[in-house]
Amino acid sequence: MGRKYKLFILALLVIGAGLLTLIVMHRNNFAVLNPEGTIAAQQRNLLVFAAGLSLVVVIPVFILVFHIAWKYRANNTKATYMPDWSGSRKLEFVWWGIPLVLITILAVITWQSSHALDPYKPLASTKKPITIQVVALDWKWLFLYPEQRIATVNYIAFPEKTPVNLKITSDAPMNSLWIPKLGGQVYAMAGMQTQLHLMADKEGVYNGSSANISGEGFAGMTFKARSSSASNFTEWVHDVQQSSKTLTDAEYTRLAKPSKNNPESFYASYESGLYDTIMMKYMMHGGAHNGHMSHELAEGTSHETMRH
Secondary structure, eight states, rough: OHHHHHHHHHHHHHHHHHHHHHHHHHTTTOGGGGOOOOHHHHHHHHHHHHHHHHHHHHHHHHHHHHHHHHOOOOOOOTOOOOTTTOOOHHHHHHHHHHHHHHHHHHHHHHHHHHHHOTSSOOOSSSSSOEEEEEETTTEEEEEETTTTTEEEEEEEEETSSSEEEEEEEESSSSSSEOOOOTTEEEEETTOOOOEEEEEBBOOEEEEEOSSOOOOOTTGGOEEEEEEOOOHHHHHHHHHHOSOOOOHHHHHHHHHHOOOSSOOEEEESBBBBTTHHHHHHHGGGHHHHHHHHHHHHHHHHHHHHHHOE
């Protein structure tokens, strides 16, 4: 078999493996690769671009590995023997120059995208944003709607094509909120507040979960995120406001206790200032001075390090 045929077969195998990977990824409908939100779409494009750019180096390297191993095998007497060959400036330029160019491109893209996709950056829209306060509990998610005065457990709803401003904290071990089809994850920490801005492009129901292992009930710490029309959202809020359940201090104390695989729950109202109370109870343990320092540390640390 001639050299050209061998390279041709090798190229077909590489292309075939790539196509098979794409087919498997498409048929399994991976949420990260099938976004339905403005932020998630930009993150998917960035991921695909970075992976494609890396393949410019990865694919030739693997091809050369198999080619060199085959060509210079022990029983191939036709291979050129050059014991005094010390190197090639042209080859050195290629395998140092190309990666350098690619790394420079990735550095520029990373810099730009880090600012463009900052989870603390509000989303531009002609529609009024909706604010939702999020509390990570053992092992469930509590969502508070300060404007609508309702609360939900393991269920979050918002209008389509409307910016959603999530303010996130924890009344349990550190956790992480993630709705893969709408955007990246952001951590939830006791005594600290992080932020996340998302927006769904259309109506739909999306899976949300915890992206940080937090104990025995971690696997069941999931929730549904529903994007609906503005009218349907208003109707849903009205229905919840008619609920017979209210999130009193006693009910919250019961809810905050560790429990697994919690069902969706809806509360017509909740105690005023509940979110701030949850945050402050961790800040004040060390006294007023330490509490003030904790707040400053929370704002700085959250903004600088708790990224996607």
